[in-house]
Amino acid sequence: MTGGNGPRVLVDATAVPADRGGVGRYVDGLLPALGRANADLAVVCQRADAERYGRLVPAATVISAPAAVAHRPARLAWEQTGLPLVAQHVNAQVVHSPHYTQPLRVSCPVVVTVHDATFFTDPRHYDKGKGAFFRSATRTAMRRASRVIVPSKATRDELIRLLDADPTKLDVAYHGVDPRVFHVPDDAECARVRARLGIGQASYVAFLGAQEPRKNVPNLIRGWARACAHREAPPALVIAGGSGHDEEIDTAIEEIPPHLRLIRPGYLRYADLPGYLGGAIVVAYPSHGEGFGxxxxxxxxxxxxxxxxxxxxxxxxxGEAVAYTGEDADQIGTDLASLLDDHERRAQLGAAGRERSLEFSWDASAEAHLASFTRAVAASA
Known part of the structure; x- marks a missing residue:
């Protein structure tokens, strides 16, 4: 399809993982919103995702990349050789690379999304290979991309501070949330998740995310244990999400008093997330730092x-719709205990959070992306 709103955009969705983690949620939320904005869109993706994106963005041209791109080394090689050919084939006026890396020789401008700067601010939280790779990719994007999209002002400011990035080529586009998918759950949704977790009617504190050092899961475990050690009916702690490389998690688990219960269900189904998050007494996310969150x-x-x-x-x-804590276990324990003891405050924060979430839409994010794409094309004219 051609003739939509704005320039002809090729989105490279081949970096989206099968588990639909952070980059998957970003691309899956953004593409339908670009479609609703009548963007002139082509999408290249892994073969397993072709039907999905054809359904999510019916007006877009969807191209399946070679099967080998499911493996990162092959994907990175294809990005340099195959992606430029796809861009020519679909007459792209701009390529959007949504996860740090980009093709270096392509016949149109490239817009790259850099999700955070923590590879520079907190290198100890990443293994050496991963940290070096993403630092290199970020520096390349700052030099070579026509424009760079970031998901927050904090990330923009960190890139300017740490890398002396050109502020005139950085565009902030907040992520969004789909209220049809993420909504206040009903009792049946909560009961289904409780059954999957095997916790019956017991209350629980929830965490959702990759179990990597930046997420601070070991201190969450220790803080929860301190907040709950002497309670008559202590809430369980549920750590959901992909397993990462944080070896300290197992050490923290070994320290848990035997009467407390920790559950690690791994990935939860997308459809279960409202019941999981909305059914928790508290959702705890004591991260050392995020590009968005x-x-x-x-x-x-x-x-x-x-x-x-x-x-x-x-x-x-x-904003003011969440409770804040420190990063050490003692402070997490103190602040978590305070919330567990204050039903009224939990209810107030839950209502305030729901209201504030309505300010973040994928449609607004799509408009910010389209403006960035348009700027990139104008600068290359």
């Missing part, structure tokens, strides 16, 4: 009482 926004949209940290972008997302 999508799990916090999604929990807010589900009416959850959220406890997070005031690091980097998180206050931009949570």
């Amino acid at each position: 999508l799990p916090v926004l999604e929990a807010m949209a589900c009416g959850a009482c959220v406890l997070t940290t005031p690091r980097l972008s998180l206050p931009e997302v949570g």
